[in-house]
Amino acid sequence: MSFNEWLRQDRLPHIYCAGCGNGTIINCTLAAVDSMGWKKEDTVFVSGIGCSSRAPGYIVTDSLHTTHGRALAFATGVKMARPDLHVVVFTGDGDLAAIGGNHFIHACRRNIDLTVVCMNNQIYGMTGGQGSPTTPRGCLSTTTPYGCTEPAFDLSELAIAAGANFVARWTSYHVKELERAVKTGLETPGLSFIEALVQCPTNFGRRNKFKKVADQIEYIKAHSLLKAKRDRMLEQGEPIPEDMYVVGELMKRSRPAMGIPKKEAAP
Amino acid sequence: MKLAIDETRCKGCNLCTQVCPYRIFKEGKHPNRRGIVVPELDRPERCTNCRLRHLYGRQLCGVCQLTCPDQAIHWVEEEPYEPHKVAIEY
Ligand SMILES: Cc1ncc(C[n+]2csc(CCOP(=O)(O)OP(=O)(O)O)c2C)c(N)n1
Ligand code: SF4
Ligand code: SF4
Ligand code: SF4
Ligand SMILES: [Mg+2]
Numbered sequence: 001m002s003f004n005e006w007l008r009q010d011r012l013p014h015i016y017c018a019g020c021g022n023g024t025i026i027n028c029t030l031a032a033v034d035s036m037g038w039k040k041e042d043t044v045f046v047s048g049i050g051c052s053s054r055a056p057g058y059i060v061t062d063s064l065h066t067t068h069g070r071a072l073a074f075a076t077g078v079k080m081a082r083p084d085l086h087v088v089v090f091t092g093d094g095d096l097a098a099i100g101g102n103h104f105i106h107a108c109r110r111n112i113d114l115t116v117v118c119m120n121n122q123i124y125g126m127t128g129g130q131g132s133p134t135t136p137r138g139c140l141s142t143t144t145p146y147g148c149t150e151p152a153f154d155l156s157e158l159a160i161a162a163g164a165n166f167v168a169r170w171t172s173y174h175v176k177e178l179e180r181a182v183k184t185g186l187e188t189p190g191l192s193f194i195e196a197l198v199q200c201p202t203n204f205g206r207r208n209k210f211k212k213v214a215d216q217i218e219y220i221k222a223h224s225l226l227k228a229k230r231d232r233m234l235e236q237g238e239p240i241p242e243d244m245y246v247v248g249e250l251m252k253r254s255r256p257a258m259g260i261p262k263k264e265a266a267p
Numbered sequence: 268m269k270l271a272i273d274e275t276r277c278k279g280c281n282l283c284t285q286v287c288p289y290r291i292f293k294e295g296k297h298p299n300r301r302g303i304v305v306p307e308l309d310r311p312e313r314c315t316n317c318r319l320r321h322l323y324g325r326q327l328c329g330v331c332q333l334t335c336p337d338q339a340i341h342w343v344e345e346e347p348y349e350p351h352k353v354a355i356e357y
Contacts, residue, residue, distance in 0.1 A: 003333075214284075
């Protein structure tokens with residue numbers, strides 16, 4: 001009765017680099033899935049392409065490892081054909097917000113009953129460290145050798161604006177909180193978006209002065225701002241530092257959703 | 268219950284040394300056969316889950332296990348009456 005039962009033990013150890021945060025996010029997501037008491041035959045994992053998107057390959061259930069950026073399009077298909085299945089999507093920042101950006105906003109708008117876990121490492125990890133739409137300003141990557149000059153996407157704000165029912169952001173340091181957020185996401189009808197900030201030591205950390213994996217975790221920890229504290233700061237008119245990531249449950253509502261089994265849907 | 272690191276999976280990232288409230292994981296010193304420096308366990312019998320799992324009948328703490336990106340941390344059942352080293356903390 002733990003996340004280990006959902007992993008294909010014969011496929012481990014996985015190919016992720018030492019210290020890659022993706023493994024942590026898989027653990028937390030599977031722990032939440034395990035606590036739902038779902039049958040493995042009724043659960044499907046879907047992903048696109050990227051290091052993060054390799055996750056379903058290590059899971060015992062049926063899964064779809066699709067084309068780059070199209071995880072949500074395939075997941076929509078699964079959910080519309082078989083609303084009785086539980087569908088969880090693993091994706092990366094490049095997969096979700098660059099090539100798959102339009103699928104992302106429309107899946108949120110349609111509010112399809114999916115749980116989307118995005119491992120946001122702020123880089124294209126798999127292809128060697130190109131900048132992504134979430135690479136922060138000033139950060140180095142192979143395509144921004146003098147520092148990124150573009151403002152980054154805030155994926156959670158994007159999901160809220162586009163209409164997702166549940167949105168939360170945590171990091172690879174906040175494992176218990178992340179597990180709980182994924183669980184709430186799995187329980188919430190409609191699209192649940194969980195953004196997990198993770199470290200990519202090989203292609204992000206190494207280029208951005210994080211010599212050890214631990215240094216980046218310390219950075220992530222120090223730059224996480226709890227939503228409750230952010231709200232208090234806003235009330236008191238204090239400025240929110242630009243380099244902080246707001247973490248916590250950012251949205252929970254009940255807009256009309258799609259892909260919900262008939263018996264559960266409101267009359 | 269006894270805490271254990273699976274040496275065939277651990278990649279030596281040392282994230283576990285950062286998250287345990289008891290600081291049970293210590294950076295290792297010697298590379299193993301695969302060239303990986305696996306962390307050492309400092310008095311693992313202090314771990315909350317080792318001590319109380321059976322009493323409460325559920326997983327306790329488990330932060331190291333969730334954090335370990337390589338699924339290397341687990342617990343093994345002990346033999347009945349296995350000798351214990353007792354750690355007294357002041
Ligand atoms: C249509 C298409 N375009 C480009 C690629 C090359 N490609 C593979 S993975 C990737 C980026 C992945 O980034 P992300 O989704 O952030 O995943 P990460 O590896 O960082 O986890 C790209 C551009 C591809 N496989 N298919
Ligand atoms: S390249 Fe980055 S994201 Fe990909 S496995 Fe390595 S550390 Fe993880
Ligand atoms: S977190 Fe896991 S992989 Fe990393 S050093 Fe500890 S046991 Fe090894
Ligand atoms: S379960 Fe908790 S107390 Fe036990 S070793 Fe892991 S982090 Fe430490
Ligand atoms: Mg990425």
